[in-house]
Amino acid sequence: MSMLALSAVLASAASIISLQDEILFECHSQPDDPLVDSYTTSWSSSYGAPPTGSTSHKQAAWDRAGIIAIKDELQSVLTDPRQKATFLAATHSGDWLNALPIASCGLRLDDEAVRVAVAVRLGLGVCVPHSCSCGENVDAWSQLAFVCKHASGRTQRYHALNDVIARSFASAGIPVSKEPTGIYRDSVKRLDVVTLVPWQSGRALTWDVTVATTLANSYVPASSVTAAAASEAAASRKEVKYSDLPTSFSFQAIAVETLGPINESAVDFLRELRRRISFKFQEERQSAYLFQRLSVSVQRFNAVILHDSFPPSSDLWPPME
Numbered sequence: 001m002s003m004l005a006l007s008a009v010l011a012s013a014a015s016i017i018s019l020q021d022e023i024l025f026e027c028h029s030q031p032d033d034p035l036v037d038s039y040t041t042s043w044s045s046s047y048g049a050p051p052t053g054s055t056s057h058k059q060a061a062w063d064r065a066g067i068i069a070i071k072d073e074l075q076s077v078l079t080d081p082r083q084k085a086t087f088l089a090a091t092h093s094g095d096w097l098n099a100l101p102i103a104s105c106g107l108r109l110d111d112e113a114v115r116v117a118v119a120v121r122l123g124l125g126v127c128v129p130h131s132c133s134c135g136e137n138v139d140a141w142s143q144l145a146f147v148c149k150h151a152s153g154r155t156q157r158y159h160a161l162n163d164v165i166a167r168s169f170a171s172a173g174i175p176v177s178k179e180p181t182g183i184y185r186d187s188v189k190r191l192d193v194v195t196l197v198p199w200q201s202g203r204a205l206t207w208d209v210t211v212a213t214t215l216a217n218s219y220v221p222a223s224s225v226t227a228a229a230a231s232e233a234a235a236s237r238k239e240v241k242y243s244d245l246p247t248s249f250s251f252q253a254i255a256v257e258t259l260g261p262i263n264e265s266a267v268d269f270l271r272e273l274r275r276r277i278s279f280k281f282q283e284e285r286q287s288a289y290l291f292q293r294l295s296v297s298v299q300r301f302n303a304v305i306l307h308d309s310f311p312p313s314s315d316l317w318p319p320m321e
Contacts, residue, residue: 003070007062010039014056082141082215085223086123086259089214092267093121093260095295098288107296116306117299121259132309145309146213146258146302153308154211157301161209161256162192164293165273169195172276180206183246191242191251200250207252207269208242210234211298214259228261235263258302260295270294 013036044050047065055061078084096117101108109117119126125140132138134150145151162178169176175196183191183206191206199205212230214223222229238253245251254266262270274290 003066004059004063006039006043007066008059010036010043010050011057011059011062013039014051081220081224083123084225085215085220086121088223088227089257089259089261091227091261092291092295095260095291096299099292099296107293109296109300110303112307113300113303116303120302126306127310130310133311134309138309141215142306142309143213143215143217145306147216148305148309151305151308153301153304156304157211157297158209160297160301161211161254161294164290164297165207165209165254165270166193168273168277168290168293169193171280172273173280174199174276183249194249203248203250205252206242206245206249207254208238209254209256210238212255212257214257214261228257228263231255231257231261231263231266235266256294256298258298260298262294 013033040050043062047069050056051058051061075084075087078087096109099107116126118124123141126142127138127140127145129137129139132144132148132150134148136144136148138144166176166178176193177196178193179190180194181190183194192208194206195204197204212219212234214230216230219230219233222233226232232255234255235253238255239251242251242253252266252269253263254269255263256266270290274288277290278284
């Protein structure tokens, strides 16, 4: 709170200046507030030129410079690539924390899912090193478990994320068809979902969902330098795969990382989708629910996939006599 106190006072002072002028309009000379002047000078000495105009009324405008300074300071002391990648993967990583834990809506995470979500986000160990069911060794951070192709939770996660987006289209009043046939002829490629009415520019929309492991060995070099690098790389591969899509359709790759980030074009697409939902229901809060549901699904299946790597209980304990 002490870090935000200065910006809170300055934003409050800026927002009431017009009202203050109306109250004191008959005064020939309105004295400046020495405290506000000293606070502004203190803020400027640390962060540079203060916000002006209408932006000065918003505390977020005053907070931003301080947050950037703290972020740069924290980032400068990180040396391990894994730590850097974890630190940069902050965007959308905490959306699940904002979701109301309503079990009937599928928004409640059990204790184990919460434990794994917190540990993964903070870069802590999530398990004891063990041998995966596929035969490979899993370390304390369980990155191998998240990329193991034998984990049944990967398929379940894929369908869960697609269902969240498909239901969101239904909420916006846009009918969709899952795994449509006939778009590609003489091809084994099949898209996830297609809208049955035009989405934009007279073209129907189709998309494909994929999940990238932020801290996978192949992604860490890029993820430790650029936020959402893993999701952008995964999205690029999807775009190449469907580059021969008929021109009557537009394609959107949706790549989500295990730590939360989403590729930039998908974020823009999801924001447009939630805007349409909010417009239909005339409810601004609807706009946040889509990202929350996606985040909850990712965190839930992080725990499921981790447990997929554990050997069956019959291999751990001898039968009781």
